[in-house]
Amino acid sequence: MSKHSSVFGRLIFTGFLTLLAVLPFSAQAQTTPTDTVSIWSFDRIRQDLNGDQVPDHKGENVVVTGIANINSGILHEKFLQAFIQNDSSGMSIFAQDIETPFQAGDSLVVMGYIDQYNGLIEVQVNSYSVYSGESKLPVPIPLTTVAEKPSDYLGMMSEGTGRVIEKGSTFNGKYLIISLEESIKSMMVYVSNFHLHYQDFDFELISPGDVIHVKGIITEYNPEFPEQRSYKLFLRTPADLEFERIPRFYWYLILAGLGILVLGTAGWIFGLRRRVDTKTRDIQKSLQEKDMLLREIHHRVKNSLAIVSGLIELQLGSTDSEKAINVLQDSQNRIHSVGLIHEKLYQTESLSDIDLGNYIKDLVEAIHGTFTEFKDDVILNFDLDTIEADPDMVIPCGLLVNELVVNTYKHAFKKGKQGSLNVILKQKNGKILLQISDNGPGLPSNFQMEQDGSLGTMLISSFADQLNAEMKIDSGEGTGITFTFTIPKS
Numbered sequence: 001m002s003k004h005s006s007v008f009g010r011l012i013f014t015g016f017l018t019l020l021a022v023l024p025f026s027a028q029a030q031t032t033p034t035d036t037v038s039i040w041s042f043d044r045i046r047q048d049l050n051g052d053q054v055p056d057h058k059g060e061n062v063v064v065t066g067i068a069n070i071n072s073g074i075l076h077e078k079f080l081q082a083f084i085q086n087d088s089s090g091m092s093i094f095a096q097d098i099e100t101p102f103q104a105g106d107s108l109v110v111m112g113y114i115d116q117y118n119g120l121i122e123v124q125v126n127s128y129s130v131y132s133g134e135s136k137l138p139v140p141i142p143l144t145t146v147a148e149k150p151s152d153y154l155g156m157m158s159e160g161t162g163r164v165i166e167k168g169s170t171f172n173g174k175y176l177i178i179s180l181e182e183s184i185k186s187m188m189v190y191v192s193n194f195h196l197h198y199q200d201f202d203f204e205l206i207s208p209g210d211v212i213h214v215k216g217i218i219t220e221y222n223p224e225f226p227e228q229r230s231y232k233l234f235l236r237t238p239a240d241l242e243f244e245r246i247p248r249f250y251w252y253l254i255l256a257g258l259g260i261l262v263l264g265t266a267g268w269i270f271g272l273r274r275r276v277d278t279k280t281r282d283i284q285k286s287l288q289e290k291d292m293l294l295r296e297i298h299h300r301v302k303n304s305l306a307i308v309s310g311l312i313e314l315q316l317g318s319t320d321s322e323k324a325i326n327v328l329q330d331s332q333n334r335i336h337s338v339g340l341i342h343e344k345l346y347q348t349e350s351l352s353d354i355d356l357g358n359y360i361k362d363l364v365e366a367i368h369g370t371f372t373e374f375k376d377d378v379i380l381n382f383d384l385d386t387i388e389a390d391p392d393m394v395i396p397c398g399l400l401v402n403e404l405v406v407n408t409y410k411h412a413f414k415k416g417k418q419g420s421l422n423v424i425l426k427q428k429n430g431k432i433l434l435q436i437s438d439n440g441p442g443l444p445s446n447f448q449m450e451q452d453g454s455l456g457t458m459l460i461s462s463f464a465d466q467l468n469a470e471m472k473i474d475s476g477e478g479t480g481i482t483f484t485f486t487i488p489k490s
Contacts (some may be wrong), residue, residue, distance in 0.1 A: 019054065042089040042155070045114055047122050055121050058114050064091060064123055065109050067138055069157045069217060070236050072101045076194045077240050078363055083155045083217050084108050085138055090155020092122035092219065100130050102235075112200040119229075119399050120220060125426065143233070146218055147185035148274060152230035159235060164208050169273035174203050175232070178212065189241070200238045206250040215240040223463040273388075301339075308335055326349045329458075333367060333402055336351055341394050354394050357384030357425050363398055364423055371409045378413055384425040387432060393467065397434070397487070400463035404483055407456050412440025412481070430489050434469075437482035443475040 040062040048057045066084030075081040080095035082102075093110050094117065102108065112125040162178030165186065167176070176189040191201045206212070214234040235241055312332045316325055340363055341354065346443045361382055368380060389397070405421070413419040424429025424435040460483075464471045467487045475481035 005105075011132055023110075026442065039065065042066075042086075042091045045091065045123070046154075047348040053119070053198075056115055058116065060338050061111070061113050062123060063111050065107070066091065067136075068102050068106045068108055069138055069155075071103050072098050074194065074236055075234065077196050081194075082267070083219075085156045087138070087159050090153070090157075090217070092120055092155055093125050093128070094122050094319035095128075102130045103132065105137040109351060118221060138403075139214055142183070142185055143214075144183045147180055148166055148217055150187075153218045153337070154220060157215065157220055158218050159213070160187075161211065161213045164206055164210045164212060166208065166288045167203055167206060173198075174201070176203065176206065176212075178214070181211075182278070188230060188232045189235060191235050195235075201235065201241070202238075202271070205247055209447070211244040213242045213244050215490050224299075278398065293310070306339055315324055326469060328332050330372070330406060333370065333406055334399060336366060338395060338398070341391060341398055352389040353390055355386040356394060356397065357396060357399065358386075360384060360401055360423060360425060361403055364421070365403065367409070368421075373415050374409060374413050374419065376420055377415065381420060381422045384423070384488050385427050387425065387427050393487075394467040396463045400460060400467070400485070401434075401436065403456050403463070408436070408438045408440065411413045412438040427489070432487040432489055433484060434485040434487060436481060439480045442479050442481050443473070447475075 008369075019465060034364060042064070043318040045052055045057065045062060045064070048054065066086050068082060069081050069085050069090070072080060072082055076136045080098045081092070083090050083092055085091070093108075093112070094115075095112075108128055108130060109122055110125055112123045112127075115122060115124040138157055141153055143158050143162070146156075146158045146160075153267065160180055162180045163178050164176055166177040167175065172194075173190055173192040175188055175191070178189060179186050191198060191203075195201070212232060214235065219232055219234055221230050221232060312328050312335070316428040318326050319325060319328075319338040340359065361384055364380060364382075368375070368378065371378075401423075408421060420439050422435075424433065424436045426433045461471075469485040469486070469487040472484040472485070472486075473481065
């Protein structure tokens, strides 16, 4: 028996296989069936027609060929324990001695007889030849494929990724059980204590939950007892097991290190915290006092504006001039819109931002309540987003809405005729859309806002300018009027 690595050796290997293929026909006349030497398929070696868990040809001499998928001397330090395979199947081979070392990828011709060990069907080797040079390692089969029916892939290389769900040891080795990704199946990953690199497989580093990538050879254990039959992936070298993510063990080390760091700085933090707490209490006390003062200011401003509104109400009762009454009522509405802002401010937690949508709704409803003659004839429709805004925006916006709504009640609606007022507030792309529309008679066809000299028109333009708003008016005689303002959020 010799090891060849040249093209000439490859030709000898091919010729040898051809000779073995025809040898049984010339030898059968001189030998018994058990002495016959022939090339056998792995499926024929495993044949068990009567189902007694014993191969039908156990003890018969066979010749098998295949590609070694593991180096000799790896799975057992003393004996020859290895696997050979072809494209569709594989087989375990065993001998008491390693006569000629071989590498994974070498072609082997093995002569021996069929036997079983712990139920595993294998070829007990009498002799073997090694042919290397042009062969290459078989492509591993995905574990997810193997897991569906492991018995079809015995002795073959397989690889895949899975999450560790269990680890442990037996009297003759150690194992992991992994749940395969994209599958409900699981697979045992095994290393025998006879393995040459047994100590190098550091399973202590692995924890349940770790995701690993494994490569090895599919084999079985106790197949003669179906209830005890199990399939395993034999790891060949430590390189066949890789972490797909950082092992949990390392995370535990990191957390332990962080814990020590935290304990080491706890004393310093505690001392610093005491000093900070003292300062913080002083600052909080000062902020609470300022908060109370600011609330009180907003409350007093609101009350003062209410007093002014009350004085105007008294003035309304002392005049019969319709023009004076209209002017006073307009002023009263404007004062109310500003007073409502201060009322909203002292009711908020921040004292600096107001829900603009909620404020506009309350303001429009309050104006609606002052025009008692239209209370049952006008329907209010709101579509308002929640938009936080500061007083610098809310005040001109509120006064703008006040002017528009008051003008609508004065000019768009008639007593006894159904009217509707629609108010829309939306926020999009950093801008605010404010739209107020009615179903009134609309504006005259010759109306030009810039030429209208009324106070209401001047105020609407002024407040729109304060808001840096783009204003658009859509109207026609008998079709109502829609005011649209596009306001920058800032």
